[in-house]
Amino acid sequence: MKEPFVSKILKYALYFIFISGVLMTIALPRILKWHIYMAVFYDSYIINPGYRTFLMVFLYTVAIPSLWIVLEMILMLRSVPKGPFIMRNVRALNRIGVIFLFLAAAFFGKCLLYITILTFLCGVLFIVGGLFAFTLAALIRQAVVFREENDLTI
Numbered sequence: 001m002k003e004p005f006v007s008k009i010l011k012y013a014l015y016f017i018f019i020s021g022v023l024m025t026i027a028l029p030r031i032l033k034w035h036i037y038m039a040v041f042y043d044s045y046i047i048n049p050g051y052r053t054f055l056m057v058f059l060y061t062v063a064i065p066s067l068w069i070v071l072e073m074i075l076m077l078r079s080v081p082k083g084p085f086i087m088r089n090v091r092a093l094n095r096i097g098v099i100f101l102f103l104a105a106a107f108f109g110k111c112l113l114y115i116t117i118l119t120f121l122c123g124v125l126f127i128v129g130g131l132f133a134f135t136l137a138a139l140i141r142q143a144v145v146f147r148e149e150n151d152l153t154i
Contacts, residue, residue, distance in 0.1 A: 003081045011077045018070045025063045032056055054113070061106050065099045072096050085143040093137035100130030 024031070032052055048054075072092045079086055107123035 007077055007080045011074065014070055014074045014077065018067060018074065021063065021067050021070065025060070025067065028056060028059055028063070051114075058106070058110055062103055065103055069096050069099050083147075085140055085147050087141075087144055090137050090141045090144065093133045093140065097130045097133035097137065100126045100133055104130065 032055065072095060076084070076089050076092050079089060104123045104126035107119050107126060111119050111123065
């Protein structure tokens with residue numbers, strides 16, 4: 001089966017996101033030293049001198065699992081030409097769901113220390129994403145079962 005054009009676009013977009021995410025994660029300490037960044041969060045820097053350290057720990061805590069999600073999606077898209085209804089994709093979606101819930105916990109944990117409406121909304125969005133990933137995993141698992149039953153009857 002030929003890979004659909006939309007799948008190719010998504011795959012290359014995910015490659016770009018993954019590579020740029022890795023580069024941004026590596027450059028994170030330098031990015032947090034920029035004066036432009038400090039001007040945006042100037043009040044937080046003055047009120048709490050440990051804010052930069054907290055922000056760096058938080059961003060590393062959410063960046064690495066986020067990159068893992070992108071990597072899982074890249075690996076899932078590789079199965080499209082051969083047939084996406086395989087158990088490896090079910091396990092990948094379950095892992096993505098767990099990672100989304102971990103990210104939601106991290107964002108709600110950040111809300112306990114530095115609450116912003118955007119942080120709270122990101123936490124809610126990650127919960128919805130995790131539930132969606134678990135639902136999609138159950139649907140694909142059912143498709144795998146149907147496909148295996150169909151292959152046995154032929």
